[in-house]
Amino acid sequence: MTWIGLVIVCLALVVGRDWLVSTKAAGSFVLKEDGRSGRPAILTARADEESPYIAPYVPTPQEVIDRMLQLAEVRAGDVVYDLGSGDGRIVITAAARYGVKAVGFEIRPDLVKRSRENIKEAGLEHLVEIREEDIRTIDLSPATVVTLYLYPSANLRLRSMIMRQLKPGSRVVSHQFTMGTWKPDQVDQITDSTGIVRTFYLWRITK
Numbered sequence: 553m554t555w556i557g558l559v560i561v562c563l564a565l566v567v568g569r570d571w572l573v574s575t576k577a578a579g580s581f582v583l584k585e586d587g588r589s590g591r592p593a594i595l596t597a598r599a600d601e602e603s604p605y606i607a608p609y610v611p612t613p614q615e616v617i618d619r620m621l622q623l624a625e626v627r628a629g630d631v632v633y634d635l636g637s638g639d640g641r642i643v644i645t646a647a648a649r650y651g652v653k654a655v656g657f658e659i660r661p662d663l664v665k666r667s668r669e670n671i672k673e674a675g676l677e678h679l680v681e682i683r684e685e686d687i688r689t690i691d692l693s694p695a696t697v698v699t700l701y702l703y704p705s706a707n708l709r710l711r712s713m714i715m716r717q718l719k720p721g722s723r724v725v726s727h728q729f730t731m732g733t734w735k736p737d738q739v740d741q742i743t744d745s746t747g748i749v750r751t752f753y754l755w756r757i758t759k
């Protein structure tokens with residue numbers, strides 16, 4: 553085996569299948585694994601301005617999702633939107649735990665299909681929906697809670713849309729990435745069970 557082959561095999565073993573799928577689908581992202589645990593948290597990446605993919609697929613662990621939804625103080629009557637919903641785990645958790653309506657937006661058809669299967673398996677089709685849409689152009693106004701695990705430049709792209717379209721009282725929670733100069737109302741941090749430090753940012757819409 554050549555040294556390039558060896559490097560590819562090592563990368564596949566260390567970072568895992570999701571990284572490879574993301575890289576293949578998004579093409580333009582180069583992720584680096586977490587230095588402490590070697591797990592595929594999004595830490596640094598390079599995005600291609602031309603690509604519709606504004607973040608690669610890296611799923612959020614369940615314990616982190618639980619904390620994000622707690623921080624957003626999800627309650628009966630909320631409508632939760634997950635922007636870039638991956639396999640649907642955030643919207644499924646919101647509906648299962650809080651009984652709220654939840655909508656995921658995802659651009660990758662394979663993930664849309666997988667998340668719809670997961671929703672069906674969870675018996676939550678009456679509460680959860682996945683829309684195969686580009687999050688740069690969706691209508692956010694029905695949402696009262698927006699969750700994000702994207703990428704710094706992606707958050708910045710969506711920021712003015714979020715600020716403009718969400719109603720007062722709505723909450724926005726971002727896993728790992730800020731919104732540039734838009735100061736969060738709360739910052740929270742946990743070390744997950746694999747040793748990765750996870751930071752959460754909460755903004756409350758007040759205008």
Ligand SMILES: C[S@@+](CC[C@H](N)C(=O)[O-])C[C@H]1O[C@@H](n2cnc3c(N)ncnc32)[C@H](O)[C@@H]1O
Pocket residue numbers: 594604605606607608609610611612634635636637638639640641642657658659660663685686687688700701702
């Ligand atoms: C880091 S993953 C987060 C997945 C899920 N929210 C979670 O936390 O487990 C980001 C997701 O955004 C999706 N995505 C990237 N660009 C998008 C776009 N323009 N419109 C919709 N989804 C997009 C990716 O395919 C990927 O599934």
